[in-house]
Amino acid sequence: MPSWLVLGFQDSSSMSMGELSCLHDHVMTIMFSVIIFITYVMVYLLFTTKYYKFLSEGTFIETIWSMIPAFLLIILVLPSMKVLYMMEDLKSPVLSFKVIAHQWYWSYVVPLFKNFSFSLNSASFCSYEFDSMFEDGSEEVPRLLTCSSDFFLPVETSSRLFVTSTDVIHSFALPSLGLKVDALPGRINQLFTNPSRVGLFFGQCSEICGSNHSFMPISLKISSVYDYDAVSKSYLMDILSDNFSSSYKF
Numbered sequence: 001m002p003s004w005l006v007l008g009f010q011d012s013s014s015m016s017m018g019e020l021s022c023l024h025d026h027v028m029t030i031m032f033s034v035i036i037f038i039t040y041v042m043v044y045l046l047f048t049t050k051y052y053k054f055l056s057e058g059t060f061i062e063t064i065w066s067m068i069p070a071f072l073l074i075i076l077v078l079p080s081m082k083v084l085y086m087m088e089d090l091k092s093p094v095l096s097f098k099v100i101a102h103q104w105y106w107s108y109v110v111p112l113f114k115n116f117s118f119s120l121n122s123a124s125f126c127s128y129e130f131d132s133m134f135e136d137g138s139e140e141v142p143r144l145l146t147c148s149s150d151f152f153l154p155v156e157t158s159s160r161l162f163v164t165s166t167d168v169i170h171s172f173a174l175p176s177l178g179l180k181v182d183a184l185p186g187r188i189n190q191l192f193t194n195p196s197r198v199g200l201f202f203g204q205c206s207e208i209c210g211s212n213h214s215f216m217p218i219s220l221k222i223s224s225v226y227d228y229d230a231v232s233k234s235y236l237m238d239i240l241s242d243n244f245s246s247s248y249k250f
């Protein structure tokens with residue numbers, strides 16, 4: 001999770017975020033080498049009094065200084081394309097979730113897993129929806145990141161997130177999983193993730209979406225596949241008992 005004085009990325013929790021961190025380091029290494037070399041040459045030329053007359057024109061040197069940047073661009077673009085395709089390829093997801101942005105909270109539509117179904121008055125459920133509001137917590141919980149209910153995903157399972165919005169443009173972002181996509185009204189964007197470790201992860205809306213933009217955090221709980229049904233069932237029971245507490249017993 002984000003903490004004070006951390007200037008780099010958060011620890012990665014999925015393979016795609018690990019690859020993104022590696023790509024970042026790769027690009028930075030090349031970029032700083034180029035900056036240092038160019039700065040050295042420019043400063044040297046500013047202060048030198050020598051002039052090498054054959055350097056003002058020469059086919060060989062011009063070929064060299066065209067080939068080297070082209071080569072650098074190729075070694076920058078190849079790993080970038082690899083990560084891009086890795087993140088976009090859906091690889092037949094096991095579960096599909098729907099993430100809906102509102103001013104100013106998130107709601108999630110979660111499928112029930114492993115043939116778990118729930119019937120109430122002869123209607124059976126295969127998915128359900130819950131809202132996740134910002135919660136102004138006490139000192140023990142992370143400030144501006146705590147939600148009333150956590151979104152949850154099973155670990156080491158390919159999941160697909162459909163992201164959309166009901167009002168204005170928001171952006172669903174979870175840095176430690178390397179996820180970020182705009183939530184656009186009238187359009188569905190999709191994300192693919194395969195979390196590699198369990199835990200509680202935080203993100204925030206990353207599009208200036210109105211006066212309470214800072215107060216729509218995302219908290220994601222990644223549990224084991226075996227716990228997923230139990231968590232799912234307890235959420236469903238909570239929602240049903242909130243909505244039908246007077247008429248039904250569970």
Ligand SMILES: [Cu+2]
Pocket residue numbers: 101169170171205206207208209213216
């Ligand atoms: Cu927003």
